[in-house]
Amino acid sequence: MVARSHGGPGVITCENFDPGDPGEGEVLIEQHAVGLNFIDTYYRSGLYHAPLPILLGSEGAGHVVAVGPGVSRFAVGDKVGCVSGLGAYATHRIVPADKAVKIPDAVSLDDAAAIMLKGMTACYLAEDSIALQAGQVALVHAAAGGVGSVLVPWLRDKGVVVIAHCGSAEKAALVEADHSLHGPFDNLAATVRELTGGKGVDVVYDGVGKDSWSASLDSLKRRGLMVSYGNASGAVPPVSLLDLSRGGSLYVTRPTLFDYIATPSELDHTAGRLFDRMAQGVVKAVIGQRFPLADAGQAHRALEDRQTVGTTLLIPS
Numbered sequence: 001m002v003a004r005s006h007g008g009p010g011v012i013t014c015e016n017f018d019p020g021d022p023g024e025g026e027v028l029i030e031q032h033a034v035g036l037n038f039i040d041t042y043y044r045s046g047l048y049h050a051p052l053p054i055l056l057g058s059e060g061a062g063h064v065v066a067v068g069p070g071v072s073r074f075a076v077g078d079k080v081g082c083v084s085g086l087g088a089y090a091t092h093r094i095v096p097a098d099k100a101v102k103i104p105d106a107v108s109l110d111d112a113a114a115i116m117l118k119g120m121t122a123c124y125l126a127e128d129s130i131a132l133q134a135g136q137v138a139l140v141h142a143a144a145g146g147v148g149s150v151l152v153p154w155l156r157d158k159g160v161v162v163i164a165h166c167g168s169a170e171k172a173a174l175v176e177a178d179h180s181l182h183g184p185f186d187n188l189a190a191t192v193r194e195l196t197g198g199k200g201v202d203v204v205y206d207g208v209g210k211d212s213w214s215a216s217l218d219s220l221k222r223r224g225l226m227v228s229y230g231n232a233s234g235a236v237p238p239v240s241l242l243d244l245s246r247g248g249s250l251y252v253t254r255p256t257l258f259d260y261i262a263t264p265s266e267l268d269h270t271a272g273r274l275f276d277r278m279a280q281g282v283v284k285a286v287i288g289q290r291f292p293l294a295d296a297g298q299a300h301r302a303l304e305d306r307q308t309v310g311t312t313l314l315i316p317s
Contacts, residue, residue: 134159
């Protein structure tokens with residue numbers, strides 16, 4: 001599935017291709033399922049830069065069908081997943097072997113494709129962006145979404161008090177948090193202050209972006225951390241450092257997963273922690289809907305219109 005120009009979901013078209021043979025250090029994966037992520041819409045729209053035409057998608061899972069010279073990390077038949085680079089919206093995909101991870105027998109290919117990118121994002125947010133301790137308080141936006149549905153139970157397993165926020169009552173009802181809120185952002189900070197005895201939260205995990213920015217900053221306690229990891233409502237406007245000072249010496253970080261899985265050891269460590277939480281039953285893949293891969297444009301439209309719950313899979317035919 002290719003975007004030859006930037007724009008709305010209609011720019012995505014289906015094209016036939018020959019993946020060829022894997023080269024030095026590469027593997028060829030026959031994909032069983034592809035995960036849909038908001039970052040895919042950023043590349044399609046042009047918010048994130050990539051040369052045209054864009055072979056969309058980052059996350060997929062399947063079986064290795066060929067290995068290139070010098071590959072010892074995988075063998076033909078291995079269950080593998082990949083969340084790096086572009087080109088996942090396809091029946092077959094060639095990737096560097098050091099960018100793929102082996103999927104344990106206990107994890108299905110559907111679940112792996114549904115959770116790897118979101119789950120590894122939740123992992124670095126919960127474990128690496130800030131060292132939260134039991135009893136500290138976190139506000140999680142889009143708590144019923146792909147990342148939120150993994151991040152909330154992960155944090156609660158650590159003993160963190162979670163205030164979850166969703167866009168609707170229906171989505172909020174799906175979230176098991178200490179406090180599950182929904183609706184506009186106008187009064188959110190005031191509600192958060194009430195729930196925290198006027199203090200505010202230690203950290204805000206915000207994948208919404210522009211619409212939630214002010215409410216997120218206003219919800220933080222003194223020296224709290226704003227983790228802005230997504231732009232579902234649009235890019236955050238320019239940040240005034242004086243606003244951070246006035247808010248109580250606030251911290252802001254704008255992380256991306258790929259800086260936390262830049263080496264094979266970091267990738268394996270992050271994936272291992274995710275698969276461990278899955279084995280323990282702490283987190284699970286929440287597959288809300290499936291679309292044929294050829295209907296990727298319809299899936300993008302549903303995601304951007306906030307008509308999805310949990311993760312959306314694209315299924316190659």
